[in-house]
Amino acid sequence: MNWQSPPAMRKALLVAAGMLLSASTVLAQQPVQPLPKVGSCPLGYYSSxxxxxxxxxxxxxxxxxxxxxxxxxxxYxxxxxxxxxxxxxxxxxxxSGKGCPLGWYSSGGYCVKSR
Structure with a gap:
């Protein structure tokens, strides 16, 4: 068998775990994307x-x-x-309506994705 040395294997596992955690965090955040303009733009956005x-x-x-x-x-x-x-x-x-889709919970007039 071709086994990696323990320090090399540990490093590979840490890198893989870090990539997995960063990917899941990015996917869960609110997307930064253009929005239809309603009045003035929010902080960090400009009108186009x-x-x-x-x-x-x-x-x-x-x-x-x-x-x-x-x-x-x-x-906020x-x-x-x-x-x-x-x-x-x-x-x-x-x-939209009274409920939220599966995996989301109600927060006022919004649905927020569960962790």
């Missing part, structure tokens, strides 16, 4: 046509259009939008 486009600075947080008076858990208000807090690792969508 009928959209609010993320700035290229790298500190832009994911956002969703505000539904009602408040924002979902893990988000920025004009007519809700921005993801820096420590938030969850994704939110506007609620």
């Amino acid at each position: 046509g009928g959209y609010c486009v993320p700035s290229s600075g790298g500190n832009t947080r994911g956002a969703i259009e505000k539904s009602g008076a408040g924002c979902p858990l893990g988000f 208000s920025s004009g007519n939008y809700c921005l993801s807090s820096p420590s938030n690792e969850r994704e939110a969508i506007q609620k």
Whole structure:
């Protein structure tokens, strides 16, 4: 058999575990993407046509259009939008109807993805 030495094997396992953890964290965060413009753009976005486009600075947080008076858990208000807090690792969508899809929970007028 061709076994790696214990330090090399340990390093390979740590690298693989790190990649898996970083991939799952990225997938769970609110996407940073253009949003339909509703009033002024949220912090970290600029107006382009009928959209609010993320700035290229790298500190832009994911956002969703505000539904009602408040924002979902893990988000804060920025004009007519809700921005993801820096420590938030969850994704939110506007609620359609009374319930949320499987794997999501209700937070005001939103559905937030469960961990």
